[in-house]
Amino acid sequence: MTQCESGSAPAVVLAAAALLLVMANAPPAHAIGLKMPSYITACKKNDPNLNECVVKAGRNAIPHFINGDRKYKIPNLNPLTVYDFKVSQGTRSVGLKIHMKEATVLGLPELVFESAKVDLKKRHIEWNLKGETISITGIYNVTGNVLILPITGQGPANITLKNCAFNYTFDYDLKKQSDGKDYMKITNSNLKFDTTRVYVRLENLFNGDKLLGENMNRFINENWREVTQEIGPTIAGAVAEVFHQILTNISDLVPWEYAYV
Ligand SMILES: *[C@@H]1O[C@H](CO)[C@@H](O)[C@H](O)[C@H]1NC(C)=O
Ligand SMILES: *[C@@H]1O[C@H](CO)[C@@H](O)[C@H](O)[C@H]1NC(C)=O
Ligand SMILES: *[C@@H]1O[C@H](CO)[C@@H](O)[C@H](O)[C@H]1NC(C)=O
Ligand SMILES: *[C@@H]1O[C@H](CO)[C@@H](O)[C@H](O)[C@H]1NC(C)=O
Numbered sequence: 001m002t003q004c005e006s007g008s009a010p011a012v013v014l015a016a017a018a019l020l021l022v023m024a025n026a027p028p029a030h031a032i033g034l035k036m037p038s039y040i041t042a043c044k045k046n047d048p049n050l051n052e053c054v055v056k057a058g059r060n061a062i063p064h065f066i067n068g069d070r071k072y073k074i075p076n077l078n079p080l081t082v083y084d085f086k087v088s089q090g091t092r093s094v095g096l097k098i099h100m101k102e103a104t105v106l107g108l109p110e111l112v113f114e115s116a117k118v119d120l121k122k123r124h125i126e127w128n129l130k131g132e133t134i135s136i137t138g139i140y141n142v143t144g145n146v147l148i149l150p151i152t153g154q155g156p157a158n159i160t161l162k163n164c165a166f167n168y169t170f171d172y173d174l175k176k177q178s179d180g181k182d183y184m185k186i187t188n189s190n191l192k193f194d195t196t197r198v199y200v201r202l203e204n205l206f207n208g209d210k211l212l213g214e215n216m217n218r219f220i221n222e223n224w225r226e227v228t229q230e231i232g233p234t235i236a237g238a239v240a241e242v243f244h245q246i247l248t249n250i251s252d253l254v255p256w257e258y259a260y261v
Contacts, residue, residue: 033179034253037072039064045120045260054116058127066109073249080105082242085138087234096144096231100157107134111166120260126169135160140202147226151216155204163196168243174256181255186247191240193232198224 036042040061043053068076075081085103089096110131117126140157144150170189174182200220205213220227 032253033181033255034072034258036254036258037061037065037069042259042261050118050120051116054118055113058113058116062109062111062113072253074246077105077108080108080242082238085136085238087231087238089231089234090144096146096151097142098231099141100138103136103138105134105136107131114165123172123174124169125172126167129166129168131161131164131166133160133162134164142202142205146216146220147223147230149216149219151205153202153205153207153213155202157203158199158201160199161193161195161197162199165194167192168240170247177255179255181257183254184251184256184259186244186251189240189244191236191243193236195228198228200224200227 041057047053065074066078082103085100087098112130114128114130136159141154143152168191171187172184175185177183205216
């Protein structure tokens with residue numbers, strides 16, 4: 001397995017995690033005071049099996065929000081579109097810059113919510129999700145170096161991860177809003193992922209030079225482990241940011257007391 005940690009990882013994972021978080025946990029903030037979505041069963045604060053309750057509620061809810069829920073500002077996750085997806089690594093002279101105006105993340109509906117650890121005292125939550133296949137596709141624009149080799153090009157990209165395990169953790173505070181109710185505010189979040197294989201396909205590298213392009217694709221795939229270690233954390237960071245946004249949006253709408261009753 002290859003591990004990546006930090007801001008976040010695959011966009012897909014992040015998106016899925018964000019959704020799950022939102023649903024299972026409930027949320028926070030603008031004094032709008034929406035009730036929990038009807039498809040989410042709130043868990044009892046003092047439930048001795050709180051973790052199991054959250055997982056069950058999350059699993060039941062996923063099919064109901066996977067296509068988005070405008071009322072709760074949950075974007076469509078089937079697939080998820082990540083706008084302005086940027087990965088940059090290293091210094092300007094030797095670094096790598098990847099940009100996708102619109103990245104599509106496929107495979108989120110097949111994610112399985114494996115387990116959760118909810119610590120209401122420490123205000124710390126952990127979600128573990130698994131997915132067999134997650135693909136990120138879109139029109140890429142790349143410049144810089146992959147490991148030691150210079151790379152440049154723009155065209156269709158397909159980055160596919162097999163057997164992914166995602167671990168999303170976050171800390172939160174409760175902030176009272178004008179309606180006198182507490183809303184969740186995320187103070188810290190982290191996304192880690194493991195995968196058994198990453199497949200990368202970048203069309204039209206080097207201005208369409210077939211030989212150079214095929215060689216580079218082969219090089220990346222033969223060295224997928226090292227490449228993933230190098231750029232995985234930044235990708236995770238970008239994805240984590242999307243999750244954070246989704247969660248924050250939901251948290252601002254639903255008072256905490258409706259999430260854990
Ligand atoms: C790719 O990046 C180059 C250099 O920054 C820029 O000139 C070009 O417009 C970009 N293309 C796309 C499709 O984003
Ligand atoms: C992306 O690549 C994977 C693995 O090579 C493949 O199974 C999948 O169909 C591709 N997805 C798209 C949208 O081309
Ligand atoms: C998830 O991450 C947290 C924080 O690093 C760690 O304590 C926990 O063991 C991880 N869980 C899994 C299932 O990897
Ligand atoms: C969060 O809400 C804002 C304001 O409605 C919206 O512009 C943004 O796209 C939402 N973020 C996500 C990740 O859905």
